[in-house]
Amino acid sequence: MIPGGFEYHRPDSLAAAVGVLREYGDDARVLAGGHSLIPMMKLRMADVEHLIDVQDIAEMKGICAEGDKIAIGAMTSQHELIDSPEIARVVPILSEAALQIADPQVRYCGTIGGNVANGDPGNDMPGVMQCLDATFLLHGPDGPREVAARDFYEAAYTTARDDEEILTAIRISAHAPGYAYEKQKRKIGDYATAAAAVLIEKRDGLVANASIAMTNLSDVPVWSEAAGADLFGTDCGPEAVAAAVDTMLGDIDPTEDNRGPVEFKQHVAGIILRRAIARAWSRA
Amino acid sequence: MSETTSQMNIKLTVNGEAHEVTCEPRALLIHVLREDLNLTGPHIGCETSHCGACTVDLNGKSVKSCTLFAAQADGAEITTIEGIANPDGMHVLQEMFREHHGLQCGYCTPGMITRAYRLLEENPAPTEEEVRFGMSGNLCRCTGYQNIVKAVLAASDQMAAQKEAAE
Numbered sequence A: 001m002i003p004g005g006f007e008y009h010r011p012d013s014l015a016a017a018v019g020v021l022r023e024y025g026d027d028a029r030v031l032a033g034g035h036s037l038i039p040m041m042k043l044r045m046a047d048v049e050h051l052i053d054v055q056d057i058a059e060m061k062g063i064c065a066e067g068d069k070i071a072i073g074a075m076t077s078q079h080e081l082i083d084s085p086e087i088a089r090v091v092p093i094l095s096e097a098a099l100q101i102a103d104p105q106v107r108y109c110g111t112i113g114g115n116v117a118n119g120d121p122g123n124d125m126p127g128v129m130q131c132l133d134a135t136f137l138l139h140g141p142d143g144p145r146e147v148a149a150r151d152f153y154e155a156a157y158t159t160a161r162d163d164e165e166i167l168t169a170i171r172i173s174a175h176a177p178g179y180a181y182e183k184q185k186r187k188i189g190d191y192a193t194a195a196a197a198v199l200i201e202k203r204d205g206l207v208a209n210a211s212i213a214m215t216n217l218s219d220v221p222v223w224s225e226a227a228g229a230d231l232f233g234t235d236c237g238p239e240a241v242a243a244a245v246d247t248m249l250g251d252i253d254p255t256e257d258n259r260g261p262v263e264f265k266q267h268v269a270g271i272i273l274r275r276a277i278a279r280a281w282s283r284a
Numbered sequence B: 001m002s003e004t005t006s007q008m009n010i011k012l013t014v015n016g017e018a019h020e021v022t023c024e025p026r027a028l029l030i031h032v033l034r035e036d037l038n039l040t041g042p043h044i045g046c047e048t049s050h051c052g053a054c055t056v057d058l059n060g061k062s063v064k065s066c067t068l069f070a071a072q073a074d075g076a077e078i079t080t081i082e083g084i085a086n087p088d089g090m091h092v093l094q095e096m097f098r099e100h101h102g103l104q105c106g107y108c109t110p111g112m113i114t115r116a117y118r119l120l121e122e123n124p125a126p127t128e129e130e131v132r133f134g135m136s137g138n139l140c141r142c143t144g145y146q147n148i149v150k151a152v153l154a155a156s157d158q159m160a161a162q163k164e165a166a167e
């Protein structure tokens, strides 16, 4: 399994990388960890003429926490997320999610930028980013711009990123202590049959804020504002949870594939969401 | 589809030895290691990033060398199973795999040991659960894993004892 031929570029600055993208347009692709792109190239499902390896670009690296805000460079690997004390302090849901992605070898290579930019509905981070209301920083020929994670995903492999833009960083605010990322997969290293990201803020014994998103149950991640609202003001009892799960099951749109028929996915989605809500509430 | 035949020169330090290789940008690291450098320890199992038989250590990370272009490793330090043994004999991990029957056909073993090496570098005293989680990127079709886990745990104990003796 050898990919088609391509020209390899390894620029050492963002400006140079954008320059290559500009020159070759959609014949060029960014290569981050390569653990989504290279398998696709080996299967000849992706045909790339120019690969831009961004591993030397300092502007895309590092984790920077200031108070309750954190900026994560796009080239931060999933392994680095798990290892980072800043992530554990400000946005621990990211380490919890990263630990459920693939296997150790893949996590050393796979980057958070690649995971969110890829646009594969099976990727775990996009749902987490929508749950967190994260902001993506994109850099193109006209300079930087910001796009909310909740506005980024248009269809499978289609995002708000222009062909000439590079995702450089992700900005997130600290989340409430009640968090959970729960994932059902067939085996280690598999994409989700269903996964749920839940954040709950508790005040005076009641839900003061809730955010719920799910993974791989539609061609884009599904953040359901209404499902979160079903929990608001309640003590997260069985009726409120049932309402939130019902709302979410109405918002997802799974299709049949080798992970099972639609009915099964609806069933698994309900169970996984219940577990995620229960764990988030127990930590809130 | 362009079948560009442009070649590039890359530098790799493998098992402490500096190499210069000329290859196409699309050459995968596993192929360069096996075919250009004659290091046939890292195996090709699945070729689809799942089995871990091709695992090598690259700049202190365990990576699946079937899912990396050699070009990405330009300038990197790589250790393969050939570089894990000590000059005076086998690495403790290799001895413990032998002693605890951590292999049968041996196909997965180079990847298993190379991965276990990095796991113990990062976490010298793992629990059984940590070993299972840390080795979950390596598949074995023979042993049922039980003896692999035993071997890694035994190696961890031995290495701790050796370290203590040295102090």
Ligand SMILES: Cc1cc2nc3c(=O)[nH]c(=O)nc-3n(C[C@H](O)[C@H](O)[C@H](O)COP(=O)(O)OP(=O)(O)OC[C@H]3O[C@@H](n4cnc5c(N)ncnc54)[C@H](O)[C@@H]3O)c2cc1C
Pocket: A029, A030, A031, A032, A033, A034, A035, A036, A037, A038, A039, A074, A100, A101, A102, A103, A106, A109, A110, A111, A112, A113, A114, A115, A117, A118, A122, A123, A124, A125, A165, A166, A167, A168, A189, A190, A191, A192, B048, B049, B050
């Ligand atoms: C065996 C296996 C199991 C896996 N299991 C999971 C899983 O359970 N969950 C999961 O979420 N993922 C999984 N993955 C995918 C893995 O997490 C990938 O690493 C990740 O999806 C992409 O990150 P990358 O850095 O490897 O990106 P690449 O493969 O390099 O890039 C992916 C795409 O994003 C684009 N891109 C990358 N970075 C940028 C950027 N900064 N700006 C603009 N465009 C960019 C590339 O051009 C490409 O189109 C698995 C992969 C393997 C091989």
Ligand code: FES
Pocket: B043, B044, B045, B046, B047, B048, B049, B050, B051, B052, B053, B054, B055, B064, B065, B066, B067
């Ligand atoms: S050959 Fe590389 S993971 Fe199987």
Ligand code: FES
Pocket: B102, B103, B104, B105, B106, B107, B108, B109, B139, B140, B141, B142, B143
């Ligand atoms: S010993 Fe045969 S595959 Fe592991």
